[in-house]
Amino acid sequence: MENIKIKLKLYGIYLLMYGGVASYSPFLPVYLKEKELSYSRIGIILASIAIVAVFFQPLWGFLTDRYFGKIKTLSILILVSSPTILILSFAKGFYTIIFVVIVFAMFQSPILSICDAFSYEIIEKNKGMEYGKIRLQGSVGYAVVALFMGSIILRFGISVIFYLYFIFSILAIFLIRSFKYDRRTSYSKIDITDMIKILKDKRFILLLFSVLLLNIAISVNASYVSLVIIATGGNVSSLGVVWFVIAISELPSFFLGNKILSKVGILNLYLISFLLFTIRFLLISFSKNYNSVILFEAMQSITFPFYLMAAFAYINKLILPKMRTSIMALFSAFAGLGSFIGNLSGGIILEHISIFYLFRIITVVAFIGFVLTLILKVADKRYNINIKV
Numbered sequence: 432m433e434n435i436k437i438k439l440k441l442y443g444i445y446l447l448m449y450g451g452v453a454s455y456s457p458f459l460p461v462y463l464k465e466k467e468l469s470y471s472r473i474g475i476i477l478a479s480i481a482i483v484a485v486f487f488q489p490l491w492g493f494l495t496d497r498y499f500g501k502i503k504t505l506s507i508l509i510l511v512s513s514p515t516i517l518i519l520s521f522a523k524g525f526y527t528i529i530f531v532v533i534v535f536a537m538f539q540s541p542i543l544s545i546c547d548a549f550s551y552e553i554i555e556k557n558k559g560m561e562y563g564k565i566r567l568q569g570s571v572g573y574a575v576v577a578l579f580m581g582s583i584i585l586r587f588g589i590s591v592i593f594y595l596y597f598i599f600s601i602l603a604i605f606l607i608r609s610f611k612y613d614r615r616t617s618y619s620k621i622d623i624t625d626m627i628k629i630l631k632d633k634r635f636i637l638l639l640f641s642v643l644l645l646n647i648a649i650s651v652n653a654s655y656v657s658l659v660i661i662a663t664g665g666n667v668s669s670l671g672v673v674w675f676v677i678a679i680s681e682l683p684s685f686f687l688g689n690k691i692l693s694k695v696g697i698l699n700l701y702l703i704s705f706l707l708f709t710i711r712f713l714l715i716s717f718s719k720n721y722n723s724v725i726l727f728e729a730m731q732s733i734t735f736p737f738y739l740m741a742a743f744a745y746i747n748k749l750i751l752p753k754m755r756t757s758i759m760a761l762f763s764a765f766a767g768l769g770s771f772i773g774n775l776s777g778g779i780i781l782e783h784i785s786i787f788y789l790f791r792i793i794t795v796v797a798f799i800g801f802v803l804t805l806i807l808k809v810a811d812k813r814y815n816i817n818i819k820v
Contacts, residue, residue: 434557441550441560442568443606448546449569449678451599453576455516455592457674460654462589468525474778476529477654481774483533484540484767491541492548492760496753501549505542505607512539513600520590544763548756551747563688563740570685574678581671629758634814635749637807639765642742644800645705646769648712648793649735651777656715656728658786665721673725680732688740697748698808701741705801707734712797716790 463473495504515535522528547566554560576595583591629635660669684691692700711730718724742762750758773793780789 434559437553437557437610438560438565440606440609441553441565444546444603445565445569446572447599447603447606448543448572450572450576451596451603452543453573453674453678454580454595454599457577457653457657457670458580458584458589458592460657461584461670462519462592463528465589466523466528468528470778470781472525472778474775474781476525476532477650477778478771478775479529479533480536480540481650481767481769481771483536485764485771487537488541488544488760488764488767489757490760491545492757495545495548495756495760501545501552501756502607502610505545505549506604508538508542508545509600509604509607512542513597516593516596520593540767541760541763544759545756547743548759551743551755552752555752561689562743563685563736566688566739567682567685570678570681574675574682577674577678578671580674581669626754626757629750629754632749634807634810635746637803637810638742638745639762641701641705641800641803641807642762642765643769643772644796644803645708645738646766647773647776648708648769648797648800650770650773651789651793652712652715654774655777655781655786655789656724658781659715659718659724659790660721662786663718663721663724665724669721669725673721673728676725677728677731680729681736682732684733684736685740688736691737692740692744697741697744698804698811700737701745702801702804702808704734704737704741705797705804707737709794709797709801712790712794716787716794718787 460473460477463476468476491504491508495501499507512535515531515538518531519528519535522531547562550562550565554562554565576599580592580595583595656673657670660666660673665673695703707730711727711734714727715724718727743759746758746762747755777789780792
């Protein structure tokens, strides 16, 4: 019975946290465009979120492992980020908006990676739990909220996206605080030699750079697919549909996560995800109708879950348990750096070429990441380590 209660609490946290992200993130470029900002300035604002995450995710990860523990850290992050985002509904002018966005990102960006680290520790202690099935609740929350957001925005205005994030976050913190333990004390504290050792591992470095490249492409897709939808005949309601399709399509893969990893192999699955991402972006770049864009975005069902599950499984086989939060935060930071590059360059490039050519560029970037992943697979074999789930 206690196991079921813990599982339901984790389900609720992921439903709420990802639902909160879905309430604002896909529609932030639309909000910024309504503020009459240029594509370049929109790109700078979106990129600022990513670059802040690069520095603050590892910092909060280290502070969590070293001092606070996950429950206290998550409480701090949510209690600061959730009211901060409300200021955006009143913010006017480029400099005011980017200042508020940066403060928000300092506290919001580490939340999901710390939730993942917390979940892995709970899974280790409670048999019968699987990360994929817990994470799929995040996809459910994201999908359901994204589906209705278009209609909600049309009814209440674009600023409603920030108020919904605030509500979801405050509800989530009650569930987080209901946990009676935090396992930080069960491990010895992390020190600098632990970090140096993992950073000398060539496999880990190759993994991080493949993550960097893929997230350049992913961020462009996430931030600017709305422009593809509009360019091919869609509107704000269509955006809600596309993000619903993207999120809900992930459910089967996350549900069957452990079985897929066991059958295919961690690095094989990681490699497949890069190839499928490449194909996905290429198809979108030649789309003529927004319905076809939605169809191609449904490839999220296999691309993103394969990538995320394989990456996390590989990381957890390489590192010591006491390093989990710090390393997952570092992983997220490299993803954030990719997002910074993608958002900034995407906005600048859009001033000169069409959105369709931008998607052809990220197709090439994703393919380079595929090549780098092939090198990782070769490097892993040289270590003579057979990684299994």
